[in-house]
Amino acid sequence: MGFRNDLELISSWIKPNSKVLDLGCGDGYLLKMLAEKKNIKGLGVDNDINKIKLALKKNVNVLQLDLDTGLETFNTQSFDYVVLAQSLQVVKNPDKLIKEMLNIGEEIIVSFPNMGHWRPRLQLFFKGMMPVTDALPFKWFSTPNIHLCTISDFVGFCEEHNLRISQRVIVNKNQKSSLLIKLFPNLFGEVATFRLR
């Protein structure tokens, strides 16, 4: 799964028998795992029909909807958790989406690739070109990632919007932490996962 190891972490945060909405659920991997391990009631959202097909095959409930058209389908506080794993950077209005997620779920979990990591920083600094890394493998003209941010950007956003961060885990691409990551998360962290209320 490579970078999708963040799903294991997210899964560890979710209480058994809860209701989970997974935005950008892909093939339904997380929900399937949670249903089997924690008996959760899950619902996925994705706009790629090929992902919908795979999720249906896994017996995961899934809706083919576009996150950019909003979450008006869902009622206020109708889920225990709303998850947005590695999809924050692809939506048109991340700020609006996060606010809607907080309205729907008691707790929200957001993970994203960190643009502040030294590798993209060096690429931009020395090459003078938009970074292309394992985590962000696309060229500037064809990338679906239109709202990339750094960990500092995201923390700033949370402060500005009075969002309470109850936990955050910052790791490298192998889902491991290190002393350097602990000391300089925005420089050495590759994937950040936040729990917000």
Added chain:
Amino acid sequence: MSLNLKTSVLKVDQPLELKSGKVLKRYELAYETYGVLNNSRDNAVLICHALSGNQHAAGKYKDDDKPGWWDNMIGSGKPIDTDHLFVVSLNNLGGCHGSTGPKSINPETKKIYGSDFPIVTVEDWVNSQSKLMESLGIAKWKFVIGGSLGGMQAFQWTLQFPDKVEKCIIIAAAPKLTAQNIAFNEVARQAIMKDPNWHNGHYLEKNVIPNQGLALARMLGHITYLSDDSMKEKFGRDLQKQKLNFNFDVEFQIESYLRYQGEKFGNSFDANTYLLMTKSLDYFDPIKDFGDDLNTRLSKTCSKYLIISFTSDWRFPPSRSKEIMKLLIHNNKNVSYSEIDSSGGHDAFLMENEDYFEIMRNFISGDNNGV
């Protein structure tokens, strides 16, 4: 494996109380089955047909080249796989393909019912279909599946018999008709009732049929089943004879196509059945009918739903399917939704489409491999 097509007629002697208050003392339901009912009797699928459909959904009759109306979907190795599933497809009550309807003899008057046949609703259909279910010894449908009006029936099944449907597939449907939908139906009805051969619906006694009116109704309906793009693709502005004739004969291909479709339908379908089917569409409104009871019913239903819409369908566009989806989500049901990219319009639900078929196949077989 072979399709194992079997045709039968169920005779029901128990009276059926209709929503209108009228009672059908006895009735017959013509149906077909495909595949084999397993020993535990838990692999049965009910197919609900649309406005002008019938029980012949799959396979071919002897000496007939034309397969059933959903032959691409139902059969050995197809999404509704008859190697594993036992499929039941019937002609709705009020139909004109073998089930009791306006063409049948009214046992009380010994005359053809004609327009005296009571108007039946989707609710009545589901009640009559439950008798067929009983007679086949099926306690629970594995799937109830339908497109358009058939999708509405499938939805109604889960509300009316919340514990008798395991999974429900609702395709290209809506929770109720809009004023525009009803308007189209009304023009179709007027076309039929203005035909000089209408005779207040008792045309068969006079040995005539209002085929001109029915043809017009079908032409109008047909336009709403296609999309602008699919018409452009299929016909464009192509002419029958390379040049304009400056008269009112058939000139454009689309005119010829509509006239052909209308004529064919006008001579083969029953006008009273058509009127009746459009009325049951107009009346369908389970959210209003069940009122406060709707949420209780939905809370009881254990069905798992798949809802499918098509991008170019303007009769029941994706937004209408989403209304059903939202209702189910708000009631905490197991629901999946897919919007298929297609230029086929409303009729896309009858056409072969890789995405559509894979979505169907995966939902049907996804749960427990081999069903």
